[in-house]
Amino acid sequence: MDEPAGAPQHDGGSTSAAAVHVPVLLDRVLALLAPALADRPAIAVDATLGLGGHAAALLAAHPRLTLIGLDRDPVALERSRDRLAAYAARVHLVHAVYDRMPEVLAELGHPGVDGVLFDLGVSSMQLDVADRGFAYSQDAPLDMRMDQTAGRTAEQVVNDYPVPELARVLREFGEERFAMRIAQAIDRERRVAPLRSTAQLADLVRTAIPAATRRAGGHPAKRTFQALRIEVNGELAAVRAAVPAALDALRVGGRVVVLAYHSLEDRIVKQELAARAADTTPVGLPVVLPEHGPQLRLLTRGAESAGDGEIEANPRAASVRLRAAERVRAAS
Structure with missing residues (x-):
């Protein structure tokens, strides 16, 4: 994203690289999603599956979790299928751009979910394979x-x-x-x-x-x-459609976590979360009307970035901006 296209990003460039390149902000992602997924038969969507690094950690942490993984890249899906083979009974992998999330959830019979993760942008697998044409450092x-x-x-x-x-x-x-x-x-x-x-x-x-x-x-x-x-x-159009759809799909108590890597994506996420975290009670009324109260509670103060230690260990995290929210009220 904002980092050089000659440098990899996200959670790994090949099956062997997956063991070397750790998912960005993995511990923070797990901590933010845990209250919505722990100790229950929860459903989560990894909307940008990539090589499945975040997905594997979520499935390992939550034995009753069912995970729906989306990715537009068929190669990434196949590699994730191998990586997540131990959890196959609890995983649905779908070849789709994340703006098709409502359609995918409807087809799978899941009108509501407990968690959604977006790790936006190009994956390191795509950057690391020269013939994909993403990196200016490789012809x-x-x-x-x-x-x-x-x-x-x-x-x-x-x-x-x-x-x-x-x-x-x-x-x-x-x-x-x-x-x-x-x-x-x-x-x-x-x-x-x-x-x-x-x-x-x-x-x-x-x-x-x-x-x-x-x-x-x-x-x-x-x-x-x-x-x-x-x-x-069509990345920005997909983000504009997918983030609202993900929030609509969240059950009360469900959580969304978004990792963005440049200001254009982050601005879309920020505006959508802020709009749904606002009280829309008409000005002048003495009390908050329940149907106009905030739908979301923001879980981060602004956008969080990676610390120096993580960036040193994982340069892919250098430009990340993380935002998260919890649904506190069903839509009217």
Whole structure:
């Protein structure tokens, strides 16, 4: 997410790497979800299963838990299936983007759940496999799809989008101040020949950005790669749909935990949690109307970040922002 696309994130890049790369903020996630899951036949959704690191820890901690794991990446699902094989009787794995959560829960006959976890963004498995095209530090085809079975690629975006639309993507999703310069440079290049590789794009972005800017702030292609990945995978639209759906699915006493890795995702989460934690009783009334009272109780003061010790042990946690809430009232 906000960390360099050349560096891995989340909980591991391969079956062997899963033993090395620990899930981000694992202990904090477990502690926040435990009151909603402990000592009962609870149901939880891991909406971004990845390699199943958080899921495995939750299943081990709560022997009566049933876990529903969603992921848009078929490769991640298969690796998680292997990792979670010991808990197979209590696990449902579904190939789906997390904004399909209501549909998945309905199909499985679970109208309400006790916990939901989101670990947003690209997984380290996707970053670590060079031919996925997420990392500017490795030359690869410009793909960037989290689900390689569907959708447009980053190559199609950079070669087909009109310059104003391409600049908008870079500006809005990458918060790139030189969005138009980069879009125009891409256009000049693609008029000669289509852009095909991550190295070609990274070099082009580097030359398009002023030299003084290139000397600070990390790799100059970082924001461009983030923006293209978000556009290719429709990430922000999915978050906007999925977080409200997850909150609607929570039973009273249920909890949601969200790990976000850049400000765009975190802002969506913050606004949705804050809106549902607010008292909407009309101004001037002497008492809180029950049907207008807060639906949520915020469990974190703002967004929590990883401590120095965890970041040192697990650099993937450097840019994480964690927010959590508990449902305290059913929707009217």
